[in-house]
Amino acid sequence: GAVVSQHPSWVICKSGTSVKIECRSLDFQATTMFWYRQFPKQSLMLMATSNEGSKATYEQGVEKDKFLINHASLTLSTLTVTSAHPEDSSFYICSARSPERTGGTGTEAFFGQGTRLTVV
Amino acid sequence: GIQVEQSPPDLILQEGANSTLRCNFSDSVNNLQWFHQNPWGQLINLFYIPSGTKQNGRLSATTVATERYSLLYISSSQTTDSGVYFCAVADGNFNKFYFGSGTKLNVKP
Numbered sequence: 001g002a003v004v005s006q007h008p009s010w011v012i013c014k015s016g017t018s019v020k021i022e023c024r025s026l027d028f029q030a031t032t033m034f035w036y037r038q039f040p041k042q043s044l045m046l047m048a049t050s051n052e053g054s055k056a057t058y059e060q061g062v063e064k065d066k067f068l069i070n071h072a073s074l075t076l077s078t079l080t081v082t083s084a085h086p087e088d089s090s091f092y093i094c095s096a097r098s099p100e101r102t103g104g105t106g107t108e109a110f111f112g113q114g115t116r117l118t119v120v
Numbered sequence: 121g122i123q124v125e126q127s128p129p130d131l132i133l134q135e136g137a138n139s140t141l142r143c144n145f146s147d148s149v150n151n152l153q154w155f156h157q158n159p160w161g162q163l164i165n166l167f168y169i170p171s172g173t174k175q176n177g178r179l180s181a182t183t184v185a186t187e188r189y190s191l192l193y194i195s196s197s198q199t200t201d202s203g204v205y206f207c208a209v210a211d212g213n214f215n216k217f218y219f220g221s222g223t224k225l226n227v228k229p
Contacts, residue, residue, distance in 0.1 A: 034217055038161070043206065044219045091161055095217065107151045107210065108219055110165040 003027055004096050011065025012085055013119055021079045021115045023094030029074035030096035034109070035067075038091040050077050084119045091116050122147045124162070126207055126220035133197050133227045141223045143207030151210035152183050154192050156203050166192070178210070180183040197227045 005024045013019050023033060032051050036044040050071035052058040052081075058064045065087075068080040077096075081088055097109040123146035135141055142168040143152070165182040167174050169190065178197075185189040194201055209219040210225055 043221045046216060108168040114161040
């Protein structure tokens with residue numbers, strides 16, 4: 001079964017509103033979580049890395065005030081798209097990793113099922 | 121950051137054929153994974169393979185870390201193998217996880 005659960009799977013919102021996406025690790029404590037964005041027919045673009053209890057590290061060009069990331073616990077990270085606009089419409093995917101889940105010194109990453117955001 | 125290149129970008133196979141997908145990376149890594157993205161966008165973990173060789177049914181993968189490449193082998197391909205295959209690597213501190221551009225596979229019946 002899935003080890004990382006993302007919710008919602010899809011969302012439609014009006015321009016100017018905010019949308020929150022949740023990412024949960026189901027059977028392990030995720031010390032680090034990643035958020036990605038994927039445009040149609042393109043690869044995944046890393047937006048930010050979050051560690052539990054500390055501020056997220058954003059990639060260059062990603063607006064931290066627009067894409068708010070909170071990693072409040074070892075099993076939950078949230079991405080809030082604030083004042084969404086049509087250009088924010090995209091597929092957002094979270095990922096979590098933990099040496100505990102992989103075993104030994106491994107660092108396998110597991111992905112949520114993604115959230116398709118449409119801003120109208 | 122680490123550059124990840126995948127080849128070929130597109131691949132069309134007849135059902136039953138074998139194929140090899142390649143992933144080259146520009147620096148030493150402590151994690152390499154192969155994924156299959158299904159039509160709904162879900163990334164399915166295929167292999168966690170920072171080095172060595174692994175096999176899972178019709179799929180196998182080999183990573184030669186010293187030469188900075190990894191190969192994914194698909195044997196006796198099936199139409200359900202269609203989709204996009206991604207290679208992703210993490211740097212030494214696993215602070216970032218980088219994806220290649222993917223190989224789009226189309227297996228025809």
